[in-house]
Amino acid sequence: MANEKKPGVFTGPLWTNNPVVVQVLGICSALAVTTQMKPALVMGISLTCVLAFANVIISVLRNTIPNRIRIIVQLVVVAALVIIVNQILKAYVYDVSKALSVYVGLIITNCILMGRLEAFALGNKPFPALLDGLGNGLGYAMILFITATIRELFGSGTLFGYDVIARFVNEAGYDGYQNCGFFTMPAAALIILGCIIWYQRAKNPDLQDK
Amino acid sequence: MKLNDYINEKIDPLFQKGGKYEKLWSVYDSFHTFLFVPRHTAARKGVQVHDSVDSKRVIMMVILALVPAALVGMWNVGYQHDLALGINDGWFMQFLYGLVAFLPKVVVSYVVGLGIEMTVACIKREEVAEGFLATGLLIPMIVPVNTPLWMIAVATAFSVIFAKEIFGGTGMNIFNPALITRAFLFFAYPKAMSGDEVFVRTGSALCNSPIEGTAVVDGFSGATPLAAVADGSFDPATYSTIDAFLGCIPGSIAETSTLAILLGACLLLLTRVASWRIMLSVFVGGAAMSAIIAAFSDNAPTVCQQLCFGGFAFAAVFMATDPVTGCRTNTGKFIYGLFIGVMAILIRMFNTGYPEGAMMAVLLGNACAPLIDYCVVKSNISKRAKRVNA
Secondary structure, eight states: OTTSOOOOTTTGGGTTTOTTTTSOOSHHHHHHSOSSHHHHHHHHHHHHHHHHHHHHHHHHHTTTSOGGGHHHHHHHHHHHHHHHHHHHHHHHOHHHHHHHTHHHHGGGGOHHHHHHHHHTGGGSOHHHHHHHHHHHHHHHHHHHHHHHHHHHHHHHSEETTEEOSOOOBOTTOOBSSOOOGGGGSHHHHHHHHHHHHHHHHHHOGGGSOO | OOHHHHIIIIIHHHHSTTSTTGGGHHHHHHHHHHHSOOSOSSOSSSOOOOOSOOHHHHHHHHHHHHHHHHHHHHHHHHHHHHHHHTOOOHHHHHHHHHHHHHHHHHHHHHHHHHHHHHHHHHHHTOOOOTTHHHHHHHHHHTSOTTOOHHHHHHHHHHIIIIIIITTTSTTTOSSOHHHHHHHHHHHHOHHHHSSSSSSSOOBOSSSOSBOTTOOOOTTOOOOOHHHHHHTTOOOGGGSOHHHHHHTOSOOSTTTSOHHHHHHHHHHHHHTTOSOHHHHHHHHHHHHHHHHHHHHHOSSSOOHHHHHHSTTHHHIIIIITTOTTTSOOSHHHHHHHHHHHHHHHHHHHHHOTTOSOOHHHHHHHHHHHHHHHHHHHHHHHHHHHHHHHHO
């Protein structure tokens, strides 16, 4: 990815260099938290915050961190931020925090975080690092949101918990729309992600494997 | 002018390059090769042994082999319906009822599947591959009779797109598309795929709203023997093995009659369309596993019952033997078959969430087939290398 033409620090990760569908990072959480839209949205925002702050902090410290212990320093910073985010979620949106369970804590091990800290924050000034963190976080959040929308709409017939598909019930007692249980399974998230990647590669020929 | 000449001289050019309907060439070609002999049976130069048996004709053999199972299955649909209502209007009416219930499913499966295949072929400007001819008939045969048509349409579309076209079409798929359809239905609409209400149609043949004035017998249950196994209420003495062998028990449309399936198996084996190695080893693996389980448990089905119940025989004869998704090496075929047989019985007996294990076992076997082949080839190479070095 180093020698291709540089997209904008902020806009690049949103689409042409998206962390999920181009770099294929952070897939596990994308499969796990996208059954419903609310947890997916919260997860996306949480990761964006953690990534932006961690990027800035590491970027500020970049000249004082000894090279040999940089991973430990990064982990300490990220872990502190994740704990703060986790506490805020528990305090204000407890039900979503329950739904996300361990996945908020697992932001620490999210590949996007480590990747951006290593590849960008350690070598750039704080402001570009902030933009980079926001861009990558929002790129991740966007893919999560799209996947969760499709999965919740077809899997449960709802959006944000509100019933959006008209369910008429005829006299014989048959439901008008039957939830497709397949979409609530992780396998469906993988297939939807695959379709997004398919669409994205089709739109960007320079991303296709030669 | 004869019809044949008329088609060759007048219709053909319309679809060739530069013709009026050039874009529909794939569709035209698929019907042409389906109805006539293939255009090229041998190249002009060189000596070659080649006849007109192309894969369309091989697949026609599979379809012929499916006919007995389909016929008995259709009769059984009507028979179970009559049993549920407590009436008997003769075998012909029962067959007719089953036919009316079965045919729409076949039409839906073919229209949806072939529609997608032809669209993709037109986009890629390729010949329409013939694999779906068999798949399209298999799909309605392995679903419960109460499955709504739209579910079959959704599942068929899913499996043709995501299990077949994504991988490159016929001959490239790693999983059996018919089984993927069944698996999709099972996971997406579990209520419509198992339980004691889906396998017997109590309404009219075309739709499932109950018929007026024909009260269903009190306490009637259309539970399959495997459902009884799953909830632990199975007693081998109360279920007739002969009924299961002949095919008058509730079950998915064409999987109930082991006898009819074996007739189809004979045709497949005589014409060498299916591999006897896979078929035999699936039955051997299943029988061995059932014998072990029956030896340790009092209320487990006997070996004969295990092989006749549910979709085991159907999966062994028509699903496991699919040459595309199965093993290629001869040793591999034995391992693959044994694996499927053992796994089918294991899943059936020990995972109460999946009353029928044959579908899962074959899909698992499909996933392992390339690995089995790889190991067989590698071990053969190292064996021969040792001989050379010695």
